[in-house]
Amino acid sequence: MLIRQALLAVVVAAAAAMPAQAQRAKDTLVAAFPREVKTTDGLYSTIRENDILGLLVDDALYYVDPETQEAVPLVAQSHEFTDDTTLVVNLRQDVTFHDGSPLTAADVVYSFNHIVSEAGETRYATRIGRWLDSIEAVDDHTVRFRMKQPYAMVLYDLSYYSKLRKAGSYEIDGVTTPNAQQNQVNGTGPYRVVDFQPGQRVELELYDGYRSDSPKAMASIGKIVIRMIPDFSTQAAEVMSGGVQWTFNVPTDIAENVGRTGRAQFVAGPSMRVGYVALDAAGRSDPDSPTRDLRVRQAMNYAINREEIVTNITGGTAKPLWTACQPVQFGCTEDVRTYEYNPEKAKALLAEAGYPDGFDLEYWAARDRPIQEALVNYWQAVGINASLRYVKSVSKPRNAGELAAFYGSSGSFSIPDAGAIMPDRFILDVARVYTGDQKLSDLVASANATYDAAEREARFHEAVKHIAEQAYWVPVQKYTQNFMMSNDLVYVQPEDGMPRLFMARWKE
Incomplete structure (x- = not known):
């Protein structure tokens, strides 16, 4: 510095x-x-830079009001839930694409079918495909979404995780071409x-x-x-x-x-962004991985000094993170088991788990190198022979199940709801998830499958407490911006x- x-x-x-x-x-x-x-196509990038660009060049059906944090109509004019799994959206009739052509229901139907299609290869196919069963045009300015189950986050997803494209935008000579709008x-x-x-x-x-x-x-x-x-x-x-x-x-x-x-x-x-280390509790990377042992995961939590990291490295308004979500989000709680900096306890847990001399650990990360080097040093200090594999992106090996430990971060698209971060980190059909915990997966999914706010909050609280008990993450920091x-x-x-x-x- x-x-x-x-x-x-x-x-x-x-x-x-x-x-x-x-x-x-x-x-x-x-x-x-x-x-x-x-x-320039926000359907094909998840970095914050493309989020910012997307808000300039794209309008989604809804928009998160910066004052109320609620999803309000943007391209949509109004909507109605005709039942728990059916959403009818009425569109504005004065929306045009940048080439001057008017937006119609046919364009909206095309857009969502492209998002979830295998040939489309968009970055939000899993997110939208998790709840979208079908979409159809009722008339030129009305669309009907049929959902696979009740989904409390649907209006937020229609604000950030979707972009509207003119029908045929990705077809070149009859072939779906993902980079057509690049x-x-x-x-x-x-x-x-x-x-x-x-x-x-x-x-x-x-x-x-x-x-x-x-x-x-x-x-x-x-x-x-x-x-x-x-x-x-x-x-x-x-x-x-x-x-x-x-x-x-x-x-x-x-x-x-x-x-x-x-x-x-x-x-x-x-900032809504949080940073964490995900550990392979399921043994995806190796059935004999030490990270499968709860005591090892707890030791890796006790080994790090979060306060030193945010004070000496991140600075600004950054704060230590103790839970598996951003505490300002609905459904998140800090009333969880916390792991204070205690290297002696970490060493004792490692010995109890059968690793008195530590073990080799390849740790992957693609951002915030000074933080990653600090984490590795903390783990080395308690006997874990950690080495940093610093790369441009961890996505491919992470999604292939090859990593025992990797750094992740989430800005939740700035959505103030735990439903924006937890499904993509703890539902088992998501490639980045390494918990192997079906009960947790079902609990997180169920929290977004009810429109009852009190019930959603209770289920998320139960989930984040369980995650902390099982030490699936090493939470690190709440970012400054x-x-x-x-x-x-x-x-x-x-x-x-x-x-x-x-x-x-x-x-x-």
Whole structure:
């Protein structure tokens, strides 16, 4: 960290000599993303950068209101549950795609059938396919969803886990082509894509056919250019020189130092994201894996010092995490078994489990390297011969069942409900799940299968307490979310942690 601070001092001095770019005069907001955007189609990426882009270029049926945190109509006009498994949605009649064509029920039916189709290969096929039985057009502006079971999260799923596409968007010469919308998605949102250079930049402009009474109609900046700048010190220099007006997820030390210069704003905002280590309790990676033993999993929890991690590494508003969800979410509770930092207890549990001299552990991670190195050091200190396998993505080996321990994180699409995180982490038909616990899987599924709020909350509470008792996770931290912004920009981060860049405006 000291090296990074020294580098930042050089960057600050260099930025002071750089000429400011008059982006405001051009009515152009330049945003910096730390990770590559490889597609403009949000159905094919789950990274937060694509979430932010998706809210600019796509409108879903519903939208999570940043004030109430409730799902409100967006492309939808109204809805009715005709029974526990049937949802009828009436569509607005003034929604158009960016090519000018009107959206109809046929487009909505096409979109959801594509999302769940095997040939579509979308990233949300499992999520939507878990509850969607069928969808049909009742008339040109009405669709009927038939669900496999009652599903309390359906309106949230219709807000974030689905995008609407013009019928035929993915067919080229009669063949379903998943990357057909990669370069210029034909969306329905307030901004349209005008240029895309994969991994480098995305250029957007306000769509003049966007309806004026939409919840997103506050969008006012004429153009948004998104640049991929992986180095945060470079981002800092760009913000201070005027080349970039908005960045997010900046390391705390850099953001604070930039704020102190007065050349840009530092804002610490809320985040729904949590970070954790998932352990192979089912023996998917190896039937003889030490992580199958509860005492080993508990030892790995006792071995780490969460307070040191969030204070010395993450910083900012980050907090230790003790449970298998974000505590601000409905249904989450911190009234669970906690594992305080106790390396001696960890060593005793390892010895009791038959590993007095520890064991070899290959630990996989793809983000937050300093945190991963700290975790490995903590485990090594109690005798576990842990080695870090730091990669670009853990998805393929994780989903193939090859990992004994891996780092995961979830922002829950900023949905304030435990139903947004727990099914994808604890229902057994999901590839990332390593618990082998059918009872837990059924309990989590049942929590989303009732519309009774009190019953849902009770079932989620039971589930998270059981997860803590069984130490299926090593919960690590509740993330902070830091922004650097130009001084002439107004942007207030919503409480749910989802950046809504269309809410940015120039100061008057």
